[in-house]
Amino acid sequence: MSGSIYGKIFKVTTWGESHGAAIGAVIDGCPSGLLLSEKDIQIELDKRKPSNSPLSTIRKESDKAIILSGVFEGKTTGTPISVIVFNEDARTKDYSEIKNIFRPGHADYTFYTKYGVRDYRGGGRSSGRETVGRVIAGAIAKKILKELGIEISAYSFDLELVVEDGDSVGGIVECVIKGVKAGIGETVFDKLDAELAKSMLSIGAVKGIEFGAGFKSAFMKGSENNDEFFNDNGKISKLTNNSGGILAGMSDGSDIVFRLAFKPTPSISKPQKTVDIQGNDIEIEINGRHDVCIVPRAIVVVEAMAAITLTDLVLRNLTARMDNIKLVVLS
Amino acid sequence: MSGSIYGKIFKVTTWGESHGAAIGAVIDGCPSGLLLSEKDIQIELDKRKPSNSPLSTIRKESDKAIILSGVFEGKTTGTPISVIVFNEDARTKDYSEIKNIFRPGHADYTFYTKYGVRDYRGGGRSSGRETVGRVIAGAIAKKILKELGIEISAYSFDLELVVEDGDSVGGIVECVIKGVKAGIGETVFDKLDAELAKSMLSIGAVKGIEFGAGFKSAFMKGSENNDEFFNDNGKISKLTNNSGGILAGMSDGSDIVFRLAFKPTPSISKPQKTVDIQGNDIEIEINGRHDVCIVPRAIVVVEAMAAITLTDLVLRNLTARMDNIKLVVLS
Amino acid sequence: MSGSIYGKIFKVTTWGESHGAAIGAVIDGCPSGLLLSEKDIQIELDKRKPSNSPLSTIRKESDKAIILSGVFEGKTTGTPISVIVFNEDARTKDYSEIKNIFRPGHADYTFYTKYGVRDYRGGGRSSGRETVGRVIAGAIAKKILKELGIEISAYSFDLELVVEDGDSVGGIVECVIKGVKAGIGETVFDKLDAELAKSMLSIGAVKGIEFGAGFKSAFMKGSENNDEFFNDNGKISKLTNNSGGILAGMSDGSDIVFRLAFKPTPSISKPQKTVDIQGNDIEIEINGRHDVCIVPRAIVVVEAMAAITLTDLVLRNLTARMDNIKLVVLS
């Protein structure tokens, strides 16, 4: 039972391989009446394009988003929104070199073992290009959240820029979500932090997540870690935010804050030991168009997944109380 | 849309409040033909009982598991397994003191805001007692995994034991899963690490998770972080395990390794500032039966959630390939 | 992947076997703030009890519902509602006669083939007693619907009462749902009629369903079958209701009307040919406590499943429009 659908109400399916004809997403569960244009999506997609920075791949794609369904006269209709991006720069390169080799740190070995077959062209489904679909859906989610007063911003800390020798680096990304009222997140399994942890760890290179004080809280005393409440001119507020805005799996009204660890890009041109499909020990050097550091381009993906996750949980919260239900049904 | 059901094939529902009549779990999707007795469950439940250590609460419950359905003549039948534990020590204490107060670090404020009502007796649904249901389901999952050669063990690192002054501490828990073949985990959203991150962060006090080299990998170079493959007497193996046994969201055949940050128990007897339900600034001291450190008792919960998550993903993997399907259907 | 959970938002799990210790249901997703007592459930459960009619089994159970969780101070809390009914009359009868025989029209053969094992005591999980869980959940659903102005009533047509010779009969049940506004039901797969068809066919003895003009509509012309709209003092109404209140998979504001075909109870005392577990051709007579006609007792089950299905779809409809979402979130 595969896993290319995320969300329970705002359901996002991504499809497509790095070197197939196209890549895209279908969003089932976007409410009707949302203003949405291809431009809204394009703005986000452009953020994940390789920059001119020396950290980025030189693969160039215009990545033009085309809305195929679900939008009529500028507004969503409540039916599935299908968005497609054609792959332009899928070079008909010779992959015979990589075809039978399991690159260290890559999906080659696990995909092959799981499925008995893999699309070896540019990583196939495991390629970072899959995140095009996430960014598409994230753009729509951001539009919904904006109408509800919620904003998401992710950023990375200073990156070691000097990567002269064919190696790669990782990094830390922090994400802050503002404007979420208290009560978003579903006990006991689909907690806000649990769902964010899932959606963030589903991003290829992420190896860890922490909320608020995170791993530091393991070394704090209760009296240091507890966030005391106070009445902030009529609004219940907290003196500190060690919780990262999440208490008992629900938003507590403070900013939601989490940090992610990104591992270095596995594609490096330095020689590495590995095995081929027949099990022979070999040595390889991976040449090609790769990001020295994925972090700058991953930031919009982090925001996209945060937006998708939050949208789904905000929608899920609508039926939590009889009075909300009556408000809508009996109005 | 609530969230008390975990899993897609091995589906676990937990129910019950700290001071209700009983607490329990229903497991829908356990395969038939598994040897299962109440003793199998009891062994695990006993591990989460408060010990005689000064770190633990003095609430005493026998926590006797009773199987109500789904098992016949010592074997599972393929139908839902309902297991109940009656709450014995639900003291008819006076909760009027806590009833209208939002304790720092607790679920009081968020539950109240979300639902407009909360069972304030002992934390209600947000109590650690909810994990009884998880341990029940985890016991069953462990039995399945054992038959498939998979074993899970979690442990904590040295804890600061000196907590003399009514304060509390957190801690780090590491979990290792052995015996998982390569290929478990579903791209692109339901990755093995993504699902483990979700299930672990759904445990009350967990504030962070990292896999393998985790946060350290953010500061490593690709050449340091990549795990090189080699032929280990006919088996494809890795020289290092920075990946924590997970590549591209699937098990890679190595041990699966992750670490969790537990925050300190929010219940402390030191005075704390907070607000009451009317928004008045007040000061409280929480007295009662509480764990100074939840970590020792949480270890079996970590193992349980790991077992549930892994069982679900192992079962999900069965339909990944036509040849597996034919093997079963045409046999 | 088993199937004992129904619903996407109002999620009902039933568990339990005919002759196990108990039987019950867990409802995850009931909104908070609903007035609910054991009496509300008992009233419905009493309707499915065997009557004194000659059509009913003589098995007598008090079927007393006990709420174990999810209700506090008379109101639902938004957490899972666990309700249990202990099996009292699970006679320690000798089942050795039936144990190795596949009764015609019963679940014996299919359960055994699927699971390799079956609880042969009184039909185990396939027994009509499983509907206790459905009626419990249906009682809660009815309370929700009542607050939203929706009422469900099912009834049977004249039954042949004369069954003197150890045989059994079936019957037709019609169900009418009043008070559903237009727009309930989700395109394109989870249509209102599709979901009702599923939930009704999931009732043991149901072999067919038709909506509105149903099978007759296959022989009507479009001009006869189309329901013309008219302005009924400001409300859009229909001149006829051949659609059964469902257009394009959504409620159209008229009464929802469907009819079900129940097959005769398979348990008859007349001699029947069959095979045993070893494949030997044999002849059996089934003696024991059985309903000559299940229809009278099934009516409350039909209502229960209709209520569960409709509640789920009404809740699902809440997020269909941005303006509804804003109404709740920004209020």
Add this chain to the structure above:
Amino acid sequence: MSGSIYGKIFKVTTWGESHGAAIGAVIDGCPSGLLLSEKDIQIELDKRKPSNSPLSTIRKESDKAIILSGVFEGKTTGTPISVIVFNEDARTKDYSEIKNIFRPGHADYTFYTKYGVRDYRGGGRSSGRETVGRVIAGAIAKKILKELGIEISAYSFDLELVVEDGDSVGGIVECVIKGVKAGIGETVFDKLDAELAKSMLSIGAVKGIEFGAGFKSAFMKGSENNDEFFNDNGKISKLTNNSGGILAGMSDGSDIVFRLAFKPTPSISKPQKTVDIQGNDIEIEINGRHDVCIVPRAIVVVEAMAAITLTDLVLRNLTARMDNIKLVVLS
């Protein structure tokens, strides 16, 4: 919470409107290693094209299927299969006439009420063109089933061909599924008949379904309706098939047989009363390209939905037993 995804393991999402740029389906959960080409899909799509019969619409589309992902070197890879069909004949007709009118028997009124907006061009999402996506997915499901020895065929009974006066007719379709071993279908809610009922009633014009003896069984005695088992040269078989091949919600090894009632096409050119968006009583005549009888073109849709449903349940059955799981995992 919308409903354009069907299936739990073999998950089918359809998207697209009648007069949008394209229409399509994404299938998540197709096992790897299945031989699949565009031709396999085209063969099925061609069956739903309007024929030259006087019963069919004269809208002409080549409906050419293009596989965009999930297939590599002629085989499925286990990743989502995205298939697109561009809409060619989406005439830029003037819809101003229909735009503000609720056509009797159509989706106009319910869509508008639910979403507050509707794509009125050719029925938008409610158009029969949506079934293109179903037929695509059905073609893939049929290929899987064929490898497992299962074949599906649907057919209609004699249709009244004489429809000279702008009216329309409905019809009965029967479907037979051969080669399904006993045990497919999940108790207690996701029964084989329950799932088939859902998927069939999700087809636009279907108003009823019955299995085996169906509505007739309501008037039979148990002794007439029960199918007696016998040993058919080593295979357990049945003397009759009133059950329609389904016992207790699972396949019983006999042919699965069900019948569907299709209502007449609501589009007729005869004058009809209705109301417009402002609530004015009006009279309309619907001219345009419409099927006088949808039944001939619906047959392949019935087969497609049957194939999708059965594939999903066959895959779901794989984890029913520990011995099956061990067979795959430990092999």
